[in-house]
Amino acid sequence: VEPAGPSHLGFPLGEDQLVAAIRKVLSANGPGVAVGIGDDAAVVKGGTVLTDLVLTTDMLVEGVHFDRALSAPRDLGHKAIVVNVSDVAAMAASARYALVSLALTPEVEPAWVMELYGGMLTACDEYALSLVGGDLSRGGQVVIGVTVTGEVERGRGVLRSGAQVGDRIVVTGFLGASAGGLVVARAPGAARVAALSTEWGRELLRAHERPVARVGEARSLAQAGATAMMDISDGLAKDLSRLCKESRIGARVELAEVPVAPQLEELARVIRANPLTLALTGGEDYELLATLGPQSVAPARAALAERFGVPLADVGEIIEEGFLAVEPSGTEVPLEPKGWDHFERG
Amino acid sequence: VEPAGPSHLGFPLGEDQLVAAIRKVLSANGPGVAVGIGDDAAVVKGGTVLTDLVLTTDMLVEGVHFDRALSAPRDLGHKAIVVNVSDVAAMAASARYALVSLALTPEVEPAWVMELYGGMLTACDEYALSLVGGDLSRGGQVVIGVTVTGEVERGRGVLRSGAQVGDRIVVTGFLGASAGGLVVARAPGAARVAALSTEWGRELLRAHERPVARVGEARSLAQAGATAMMDISDGLAKDLSRLCKESRIGARVELAEVPVAPQLEELARVIRANPLTLALTGGEDYELLATLGPQSVAPARAALAERFGVPLADVGEIIEEGFLAVEPSGTEVPLEPKGWDHFERG
Numbered sequence: 070v071e072p073a074g075p076s077h078l079g080f081p082l083g084e085d086q087l088v089a090a091i092r093k094v095l096s097a098n099g100p101g102v103a104v105g106i107g108d109d110a111a112v113v114k115g116g117t118v119l120t121d122l123v124l125t126t127d128m129l130v131e132g133v134h135f136d137r138a139l140s141a142p143r144d145l146g147h148k149a150i151v152v153n154v155s156d157v158a159a160m161a162a163s164a165r166y167a168l169v170s171l172a173l174t175p176e177v178e179p180a181w182v183m184e185l186y187g188g189m190l191t192a193c194d195e196y197a198l199s200l201v202g203g204d205l206s207r208g209g210q211v212v213i214g215v216t217v218t219g220e221v222e223r224g225r226g227v228l229r230s231g232a233q234v235g236d237r238i239v240v241t242g243f244l245g246a247s248a249g250g251l252v253v254a255r256a257p258g259a260a261r262v263a264a265l266s267t268e269w270g271r272e273l274l275r276a277h278e279r280p281v282a283r284v285g286e287a288r289s290l291a292q293a294g295a296t297a298m299m300d301i302s303d304g305l306a307k308d309l310s311r312l313c314k315e316s317r318i319g320a321r322v323e324l325a326e327v328p329v330a331p332q333l334e335e336l337a338r339v340i341r342a343n344p345l346t347l348a349l350t351g352g353e354d355y356e357l358l359a360t361l362g363p364q365s366v367a368p369a370r371a372a373l374a375e376r377f378g379v380p381l382a383d384v385g386e387i388i389e390e391g392f393l394a395v396e397p398s399g400t401e402v403p404l405e406p407k408g409w410d411h412f413e414r415g
Numbered sequence: 416v417e418p419a420g421p422s423h424l425g426f427p428l429g430e431d432q433l434v435a436a437i438r439k440v441l442s443a444n445g446p447g448v449a450v451g452i453g454d455d456a457a458v459v460k461g462g463t464v465l466t467d468l469v470l471t472t473d474m475l476v477e478g479v480h481f482d483r484a485l486s487a488p489r490d491l492g493h494k495a496i497v498v499n500v501s502d503v504a505a506m507a508a509s510a511r512y513a514l515v516s517l518a519l520t521p522e523v524e525p526a527w528v529m530e531l532y533g534g535m536l537t538a539c540d541e542y543a544l545s546l547v548g549g550d551l552s553r554g555g556q557v558v559i560g561v562t563v564t565g566e567v568e569r570g571r572g573v574l575r576s577g578a579q580v581g582d583r584i585v586v587t588g589f590l591g592a593s594a595g596g597l598v599v600a601r602a603p604g605a606a607r608v609a610a611l612s613t614e615w616g617r618e619l620l621r622a623h624e625r626p627v628a629r630v631g632e633a634r635s636l637a638q639a640g641a642t643a644m645m646d647i648s649d650g651l652a653k654d655l656s657r658l659c660k661e662s663r664i665g666a667r668v669e670l671a672e673v674p675v676a677p678q679l680e681e682l683a684r685v686i687r688a689n690p691l692t693l694a695l696t697g698g699e700d701y702e703l704l705a706t707l708g709p710q711s712v713a714p715a716r717a718a719l720a721e722r723f724g725v726p727l728a729d730v731g732e733i734i735e736e737g738f739l740a741v742e743p744s745g746t747e748v749p750l751e752p753k754g755w756d757h758f759e760r761g
Contacts, residue, residue, distance in 0.1 A: 103467060107575070109646060110506050112470075115463065116462050117464050124459065125514070133554060170472050203472060214474055214558075224449070
């Protein structure tokens with residue numbers, strides 16, 4: 070039991086100096102920000118009676134979600150914001166403000182912290198939100214806590230719970246690239262160097278280090294009538310099982326239709342990896358998983374292709390109960406609602 | 416570098432089961448909550464064009480801010496919410512929604528987590544906010560990240576930056592009790608047992624374990640014309656120096672007027688402790704520090720006494736520059752803007 074306080078940071082810079090340095094790298098108050106960093110709380114423009122407030126938070130822990138020896142702080146900061154923007158996007162909402170809490174170990178250099186904030190600010194610029202506050206403390210490991218607020222027209226947030234029997238299950242973009250990038254990053258020296266000398270290898274690593282939040286795509290899917298939507302952070306199989314649970318329905322997935330990232334075929338030639346397994350169970354793709362009435366798939370696909378150049382795969386249908394995969398041969402097998410880790414162990 | 420995901424928790428319960436258990440202890444969606452825990456993000460009633468949105472976040476790290484061997488999880492959860500409500504209150508705002516991120520180590524029992532949430536819910540009930548979402552992950556130490564949103568009439572938030580030369584510096588309640596409680600908690604066995612057998616000892620420990628956020632008091636001070644306000648989390652000396660820096664002014668504090676918690680005199684009789692030092696530099700009192708025009712002090716004091724039974728001490732005045740303490744003898748000395756830890760070391 071120790072009192073909270075700046076004197077416990079144990080940095081070369083005290084908390085107040087570090088906050089002062091961070092305030093310098095943060096841009097001036099963005100649109101709608103009355104008070105940003107430096108007061109007890111941030112004060113920002115609220116919504117209106119026509120909007121709902123959307124709130125999400127995520128904690129990235131060193132040794133669990135990232136390794137400081139492997140991740141550039143700029144990438145890490147960028148990703149910390151993007152994964153939260155993705156959660157807001159998956160409600161069909163627009164991100165507005167971010168708060169960042171950091172626990173730092175004494176050996177972390179102030180320059181590392183500045184780079185981390187640099188990456189966060191880049192992401193905030195890309196997705197048009199403002200970083201308005203946060204908290205710093207000492208820790209036994211680095212922990213990055215991000216909260217993002219967003220706004221959506223009142224009652225128009227697209228939830229996980231709205232899927233209907235007969236709906237088609239759709240997925241944006243390609244799956245498994247982030248998990249493939251992780252395979253590349255973890256490959257033994259020579260294999261990693263070889264992979265990173267190829268375009269596909271760099272693309273996979275980039276997918277892992279710089280995920281993209283599908284903000285506009287989510288708005289388009291909502292406009293096209295998505296009945297349920299979420300982002301895929303823990304793999305299609307696991308996240309679809311969550312959507313099914315919230316909607317109290319089942320699903321049948323056509324494995325041949327799962328949009329496997331094309332670079333994974335290249336990866337599988339040089340490093341032991343199963344592209345379909347990576348696509349089904351790999352985490353951190355941040356693509357959208359949605360359900361749509363059958364007549365809405367074609368217009369949604371056209372909208373995504375035209376506006377964003379992003380493909381929309383129709384991977385199966387919502388059924389009354391059961392959680393099934395149809396193999397290319399036509400055989401139905403149970404789909405295991407498991408993420409990356411379990412499959413690798415199994 | 417590992418993918419984020421539930422499979423990395425390594426608990427007896429997986430993340431989804433733990434989330435299910437947490438959802439059971441959480442009350443049904445509160446007022447204004449369209450979607451609480453279980454979706455990508457929470458969806459809540461936003462503000463109106465007449466309100467500003469207030470946002471604050473705080474991270475409590477095991478071994479830095481708390482010790483699981485010494486703190487009951489129910490107290491810890493309660494305090495984690497209250498310290499954030501206090502930050503919102505210090506803007507003269509009302510807390511509305513809370514998000515909680517938890518990093519847990521594998522040996523943490525689910526029952527501990529449930530007790531922690533129990534404490535958070537009790538605090539949410541007491542301060543009329545709703546716990547609407549969060550995040551769970553594995554960590555090398557327990558980390559509790561809390562974000563609280565609040566609402567205030569547009570443009571009416573009371574900042575740290577508004578103090579004017581000639582304003583009086585006022586403080587609610589008494590200072591140093593939380594730091595005194597920490598002294599009690601850390602005292603050697605016999606001294607601790609002796610202290611906890613007394614009413615003053617139990618009151619000090621209670622002040623440390625169950626701080627109170629001065630929500631109504633902050634509203635009253637704002638109505639009375641507070642020009643600047645903040646909560647005292649790191650000690651009067653340190654926090655007043657922050658307020659001065661934001662307002663670009665100085666302060667002169669009359670040490671004889673600092674409202675030292677009366678229990679500290681009892682403490683000092685049995686354990687080596689300096690009541691005034693604890694009151695000036697002890698953290699976690701969560702009393703309010705505000706500045707008021709001289710003519711506003713008496714009405715503000717009357718309002719706080721009548722509505723809340725809480726005293727308001729006039730501890731000094733805002734000056735153009737300098738950071739000074741006036742000793743009871745009348746001698747002016749520099750006031751060190753330091754918190755608890757530095758003083759104890761010095």
